[in-house]
Amino acid sequence: MSLLRHRFTITGQVQGVGFRPFVYRIAMENGVTGTVNNSSEGVIIEVQGDADQMARFDGDLTYKLPPLARVVTRDREDLSPLEAEDGFTILKSTGGLGHSVLISADVATCPDCVADIADPNNRRYRYPFTNCTNCGPRYTITRSIPYDRPQTSMSCFKLCKECGKEYEDPLDRRFHAQPNACPRCGPRIWLTDNLGVMIAQGDESIRRLACELCEGKIAAIKGLGGFHLACDARSDESVAALRERKHRPDKPLAVMVPNMEYARRLAEITPEEEAWLTGTQRPIVLLPKRHPFPLSKHVAPDTEFVGIMLPYTPLHHILLGDFCAPLVMTSGNFSSEPIALGNREASGRLSEITDLFLHHNRDILIRTDDSVVRVNPSTGDPILMRRARGFAPSPIFLSQSGPTVLGTGPELKCTLTLTKGDQAFPSQHIGNLSNLETMEFYKEIHDHLENILRVEPELIVRDLHPDYMTSQWAEELGRERNIPVASLQHHYAHIHAVLAENRFTDPVIGLALDGTGLGEDGTIWGGECLLVMPEEMEHQRLAHFAHIRLPGGETAVREPWRIAQAALWELGVTEPGNYRWPWLDSFEAESRFLPQLLEKGVNAPKTSSCGRLFDAVAALCGLANTITYEGQAAIRLEKVQDMRETKAYPCPLMAADPVALNTLELVRCVLADLADGVPVPNIARRFHLGLINGLAEMAYSFSLLLDIHHVALSGGVMQNLTMAELLPKALEGMGLIPLVHREVPPNDACISLGQAAWGQRKLLAERG
Numbered sequence: 001m002s003l004l005r006h007r008f009t010i011t012g013q014v015q016g017v018g019f020r021p022f023v024y025r026i027a028m029e030n031g032v033t034g035t036v037n038n039s040s041e042g043v044i045i046e047v048q049g050d051a052d053q054m055a056r057f058d059g060d061l062t063y064k065l066p067p068l069a070r071v072v073t074r075d076r077e078d079l080s081p082l083e084a085e086d087g088f089t090i091l092k093s094t095g096g097l098g099h100s101v102l103i104s105a106d107v108a109t110c111p112d113c114v115a116d117i118a119d120p121n122n123r124r125y126r127y128p129f130t131n132c133t134n135c136g137p138r139y140t141i142t143r144s145i146p147y148d149r150p151q152t153s154m155s156c157f158k159l160c161k162e163c164g165k166e167y168e169d170p171l172d173r174r175f176h177a178q179p180n181a182c183p184r185c186g187p188r189i190w191l192t193d194n195l196g197v198m199i200a201q202g203d204e205s206i207r208r209l210a211c212e213l214c215e216g217k218i219a220a221i222k223g224l225g226g227f228h229l230a231c232d233a234r235s236d237e238s239v240a241a242l243r244e245r246k247h248r249p250d251k252p253l254a255v256m257v258p259n260m261e262y263a264r265r266l267a268e269i270t271p272e273e274e275a276w277l278t279g280t281q282r283p284i285v286l287l288p289k290r291h292p293f294p295l296s297k298h299v300a301p302d303t304e305f306v307g308i309m310l311p312y313t314p315l316h317h318i319l320l321g322d323f324c325a326p327l328v329m330t331s332g333n334f335s336s337e338p339i340a341l342g343n344r345e346a347s348g349r350l351s352e353i354t355d356l357f358l359h360h361n362r363d364i365l366i367r368t369d370d371s372v373v374r375v376n377p378s379t380g381d382p383i384l385m386r387r388a389r390g391f392a393p394s395p396i397f398l399s400q401s402g403p404t405v406l407g408t409g410p411e412l413k414c415t416l417t418l419t420k421g422d423q424a425f426p427s428q429h430i431g432n433l434s435n436l437e438t439m440e441f442y443k444e445i446h447d448h449l450e451n452i453l454r455v456e457p458e459l460i461v462r463d464l465h466p467d468y469m470t471s472q473w474a475e476e477l478g479r480e481r482n483i484p485v486a487s488l489q490h491h492y493a494h495i496h497a498v499l500a501e502n503r504f505t506d507p508v509i510g511l512a513l514d515g516t517g518l519g520e521d522g523t524i525w526g527g528e529c530l531l532v533m534p535e536e537m538e539h540q541r542l543a544h545f546a547h548i549r550l551p552g553g554e555t556a557v558r559e560p561w562r563i564a565q566a567a568l569w570e571l572g573v574t575e576p577g578n579y580r581w582p583w584l585d586s587f588e589a590e591s592r593f594l595p596q597l598l599e600k601g602v603n604a605p606k607t608s609s610c611g612r613l614f615d616a617v618a619a620l621c622g623l624a625n626t627i628t629y630e631g632q633a634a635i636r637l638e639k640v641q642d643m644r645e646t647k648a649y650p651c652p653l654m655a656a657d658p659v660a661l662n663t664l665e666l667v668r669c670v671l672a673d674l675a676d677g678v679p680v681p682n683i684a685r686r687f688h689l690g691l692i693n694g695l696a697e698m699a700y701s702f703s704l705l706l707d708i709h710h711v712a713l714s715g716g717v718m719q720n721l722t723m724a725e726l727l728p729k730a731l732e733g734m735g736l737i738p739l740v741h742r743e744v745p746p747n748d749a750c751i752s753l754g755q756a757a758w759g760q761r762k763l764l765a766e767r768g
Contacts, residue, residue, distance in 0.1 A: 003081040004054050011042035012072030013102040015147040018133030024170040026060040027088040037091035038146045093146040108282040108312035110135035117314050128315035129187045133177045140225045140366045149178045153363035160185035187362035194351040210322035220354040225368030226339035227332025227346045239298040245353040247335050251629040252300035254284045254307040256329040258320040272380040281390030282312035283371035302635050338441040341367050368428045378725045384745040388428035395423035399503040402764045406457035407755030408470040410748045417752035420455050433469040460485045461755035465518040490517025492539045494714035495532045497754030501743045507533040514715035515611030526609025543659040544608040551597045551604045560615035560633045561625045567616045567667045569598050578675040582622035610717045621680045642681035649686050651694025688722045696730035712739040716747035
């Protein structure tokens with residue numbers, strides 16, 4: 001019998017996902033001999049058998065992959081057979097300087113492990129750290145590759161005899177499950193008050209915590225990627241107290257429910273939304289509320305949507321099983337700070353917010369917030385609002401392979417991205433870089449990504465704004481390492497991000513719609529129609545929204561009434577007429593002074609921002625004189641729409657250099673309808689429809705002029721469900737082809753991806 005021997009090198013998400021036991025099983029089933037091991041190059045398989053055995057093995061290796069595996073490349077090399085080989089062996093992992101391994105994102109508890117913790121006869125009954133090769137922590141506990149127990153925060157927990165037997169048995173589902181543990185040998189939990197006084201330990205901690213939450217207490221719970229702040233989502237008093245202590249007066253709070261049955265009591269849920277709720281990533285999913293809404297009015301007061309997630313760790317399953325009702329589960333931090341990570345850090349930072357702490361002693365190495373997703377009802381596609389747990393550090397696959405580039409991101413909704421070959425690795429959500437604590441978190445993530453990817457950038461790309469902390473850090477890093485630094489304008493980066501994740505390389509018309517980004521002319525951009533030619537590395541601003549001034553600068557962003565009055569001033573309206581301005585009751589003195597500020601142009605920068613236009617209309621309609629979180633005014637404006645309204649305000653193009661979309665005409669129409677007593681819900685709908693029509697007609701005009709038929713859509717405004725659903729439809733109705741985000745958020749979290757992808761093309765072009 002003639003023997004064949006092959007060596008396979010498999011790269012991708014193939015470590016920590018049960019790949020080696022899978023290979024062992026299919027080797028046994030097909031009667032082949034050989035070896036398999038993890039290395040920094042990937043999974044290395046040497047396999048030997050006759051032609052039929054090898055063909056069957058090859059087919060199984062291709063079509064029967066473990067559910068969490070993601071193969072990027074599979075190389076095969078012919079070897080000389082080894083006559084004496086008589087079995088198949090799993091070898092120990094090897095290190096090295098290769099960089100072809102993807103660390104798995106954290107994975108929600110699988111049904112088998114849920115069954116284990118629910119079975120009184122199982123030794124892992126109610127054990128909050130139960131896991132197997134198909135589920136559990138990955139990214140958040142991993143120091144470096146290869147992904148083996150010594151490289152994780154489980155290295156300090158010595159396996160007991162029973163766990164060790166599972167870990168060593170290739171046919172056990174816990175074979176080489178690096179976080180494998182049981183109550184005898186694994187991490188433990190305990191409950192304290194906010195002064196650190198012990199209340200309970202072990203399983204009693206969860207039972208006692210559930211009782212305390214029923215009594216209205218607020219708890220800090222150590223989870224997978226950091227601490228949550230939790231309270232009874234049904235209790236107005238508890239949720240209001242949490243908001244007051246956390247300094248988060250209005251922004252919606254996420255809710256964790258025990259199961260899908262309870263989720264359906266709270267929200268209308270489509271099959272696509274249920275798939276996200278119950279899948280391995282388990283993000284928070286934004287869902288339309290049922291009415292009457294059975295939870296506290298303070299959970300999500302500004303919107304008709306509620307953010308719901310299901311338990312994704314054994315601890316959550318046990319706690320929600322005991323509590324039997326929804327819990328608010330929000331990031332364990334004060335607003336604008338990074339999520340708390342360690343026990344001492346949490347006790348120091350969160351004791352003013354919380355009454356209780358549920359601690360455990362499995363270290364979290366990487367802070368990771370919950371991800372947030374909503375589903376486009378027209379397409380069933382996801383719109384990511386925040387990309388973190390369950391997604392990071394999964395790559396975005398690019399249209400080209402090239403040198404490593406670092407995109408340092410913007411200041412708000414910040415992420416950073418490193419490229420490696422034809423893959424881009426956006427970090428998890430980091431947040432707004434408004435303080436040193438968040439900047440330190442940003443640096444931690446940069447160092448960690450470089451370490452696990454084993455790369456060093458050949459180019460750093462930053463935002464055009466020189467005062468962003470990310471821009472200054474990029475320049476410092478460039479000088480320190482002697483790496484060149486390039487800058488890319490904010491909105492061009494948005495469009496390059498859409499192109500990168502769609503792997504699209506032809507010229508496009510880009511609509512970048514957000515709140516703020518420094519433009520090439522020194523003004524604040526945010527409502528932009530752009531020509532982007534990725535292969536030619538050329539950009540051009542084709543058109544923009546009509547300018548509005550921001551009287552008071554950043555103060556105007558927090559006080560939208562200022563933007564509304566500035567928009568009226570642009571229209572020549574300087575005094576209230578038939579419609580009394582809603583802000584006069586609270587800001588009459590400031591309002592009288594505002595025209596002088598606008599006339600002099602002192603601290604009143606120009607902006608073409610789409611986000612600020614939404615702010616102006618919301619304030620004019622009496623929905624938001626001031627805001628407490630980004631996007632609040634626009635969220636309220638979207639919420640009040642009367643969906644039966646079909647009229648759209650006119651929003652024409654007007655001659656300028658560049659061309660401008662006359663968005664001030666929308667404001668004029670809003671004012672006229674308000675003066676005529678038209679209800680605000682109708683006005684809100686007419687505004688949305690008018691803006692969508694204006695954008696589509698503008699894109700169509702440039703499509704005819706330039707013979708370009710693809711339109712890339714990006715920017716935080718594309719998280720508005722009305723815009724996300726109807727703008728692509730309007731473009732399609734004109735024969736255009738929209739390109740949208742599905743893998744990264746359309747808000748500023750995508751900027752670093754666009755920077756990195758553009759930077760890689762720049763290096764490739766310079767090198768011919």
